[in-house]
Amino acid sequence: MAADVGTGGHPKGMFKTLRTDAWWFEPLWTGLGFLIFTIYANYEMLKGDNYWYNAGVEGFGGYLSPFFSPLFFADTRVWAGAPVHESFFGLAPEWWPTWFPSISAALILPLPLSFRLTCYYYRKFYYRAYFMTPPACAVNPAPQPGRYEGERMMLLFQNLHRYALYTAIVVIGFLSWDAFMSFFRGGQLGVGVGSIILTINPILLGMYTFGCHAWRHLVGGRKDCFSCDALNRDKGMTKSYGAWRAVTWLNERHMLLAWVSMIWVGWTAVYVRLVASGAITDFNTWGN
């Protein structure tokens, strides 16, 4: 028996397998896809401009890029930045470095990022694509430094996923407000292509967030007995069971929603950037 083959004919060594299908394809496309999104999010944060569009019309309404929402501070030094009255705390503080323009994006991006990084679906994808433990089923993993401990020891923080969920829910609230705001320009009600894009964004994020495994646990999965809520029945089933089933429906589509919602966030930011920079025209009912 050759030295690189174990008992049973199983190959030894990193990434060795007898699988004959394209097992490397999934970790490759998911790894590249998330990397591209992360690079773009960092580009938006570091560039910090072209995140607001209201066609120069003063008053309530406009398009705000999701990477900058909620807008804690405005920065008048950048092109197509939001006006001061749109921000929670006014102008960016003096001490904020000029080479890093967007304090709002820097403050807000870690919140949804922490939700995705601790998400049970994303864990599957990045343990496979980036950490190679294992890269695919029945494919030998990358060697481990020391004894394998899984999500114990260094990765214990994954257990706080539900707290990342709470912050993600708050962010969806802000993005929903942005969607509402996008239907106004100078206080006048209307609709533009950007309004539709900005509205789809919190809907997809909501479907992803409320299909989360931690949420599914909190709304009912933690119970052993749904019917014990006997006083809380609605249409033949308890409310907690009904809620759990609804979340389960979303949970079964969690991977799909994770990707679609992430891509849509990026697309929304790209759209606002293109409109704000004048590269494309936003078709709308306001005529500007």
Place this chain on the structure above:
Amino acid sequence: MAERKFRVWRGNAEGGEFVDYQVEIEPGMVVLDAVHRIQTHQANDLAVRWNCKAGKCGSCSCEVNGKPKLSCMTRVNDYAPDETITIQPLRTFPILKDLVTDVTWNYEQKAKIKPLQPRPREADGTHRMQQEDVDRVQEFRKCIECFLCQDVCHVLRNQDRKDAFVGPRLMIHIAQLEMNPLDTADRIPELKKEYGSGLCNITRCCTDVCPEHINITDNAIIPLKERVVDRYYDPVMMIWRALTGK
């Protein structure tokens, strides 16, 4: 009749090698049929474990072209006509002979898990459960103990942590007991320590290979992990329990 090439691992715990066989193929054949044909016509001493040939006994688990499969449910024509079909024993368990492995370890793990401790019967001597309470548990009862999930789990297969993790099959078993509305036992402390829920990094291979399509990861392992979080990692829940005693 057409012929195609099969590579079957022959040997025991000390060693062995792949042996090539040309097998006549008929429409509708499964991999186990081919193994039986080899056993009948070319290698009478080829060891293979099987029983129902209907995907319900979980005996004929093996690896076909590197993937854990039930050989009785894997059709030969799933593979390209010119592709050699390689058949191996499960990697995670000690080999007895050829395609037969010793899966005793799984039963030893099962023996470590606290059995069902039902609450007292009701006044009329019965136990009543509502369908909505047993929906989840019924999925877990589909398990046929083929141990394909145990075989593909990298914690057991590659990381050699049988000492610290009971594996996905037993996580289903624990979930089935923990979520049972009649059960009164508490397995959460053991789940964290002895059964090793923290070892699972949710790469979902167990779910991918399950021939009964049990959603092991989403419906058993993650809910159990969340119960461990409730007990040991969520500071608000810990304070709430300390204040209310619940």
